[in-house]
Amino acid sequence: MDSWSGSAGICINEHKEILMIKGFDSEGWAVPSGGIEKGESPEECCVREVKEETGYDVKVIEQLKLKETTIKGIQVKTYYFKVEKIGESSGINNPDRIIAEADWKSISEIKAIRHTYPEDLIFLLEQLERL
Template sequence: MKEWKGAAAICVNDLNEVLVVRGVGADTWSVPSGGIEPGETPEECCIREVEEETGCKVRIIKKLQVKDTVIQGIKVTTHYFEAEKTGGEIVVNDPDLNIEEASWKSIEEYKSLAQMYPEDFPLIHKIASLRKTIT
């Protein structure tokens, strides 16, 4: 079976909004993510993909989980990280030309949008809830 390994970032700002992206020609949203390149760690991939897809620079706060699934016959392993924005502004500069829009969305707004990976919402909601109690 073919395999794909990647990383995804759950990034919540001080307004308790989550950083999300929408693919070209799609109406579904997800957290920034992408494939791990040769010689790259999951953490390095996460940081690079967020910057490419959203223009935002981030640092990893902690590893959250690894999700294993099969999508269209491909074994998919995604490393999820909690990330914090350290700089940059929203600007899509995706070299793969897969991302059409990046945005900060409140948890309530994101909950109401079509989500590419609805199984990720409980984790995103948990991170936002924890973040809210800290700030």
């Protein structure tokens, strides 16, 4: 069976908002994430993807969870990391040109928006409640 591994960054700012992105071809929002490249650790992938998709430099604080699922016959593993932003955004620099927007979302917005991965909603709210 084919497999894919990726990393996602959960970045929460001082206003208790989560950094999220939206693609051009999607109505849904998601946390920044992407595939792990050859020779890259899950942590390195997370830092690179958050930078490409949001413009923020981040540092990994801890691994929060590993999501394992099967999508269209492909085994998918996604590592979720809590990350902390360093400085301000330098703007989206997404080589695939698939990211339309990056924005900070509050608890009320997170409950209201459409999610690309609806199964992540409870998990995101739990992260905010931990603060």
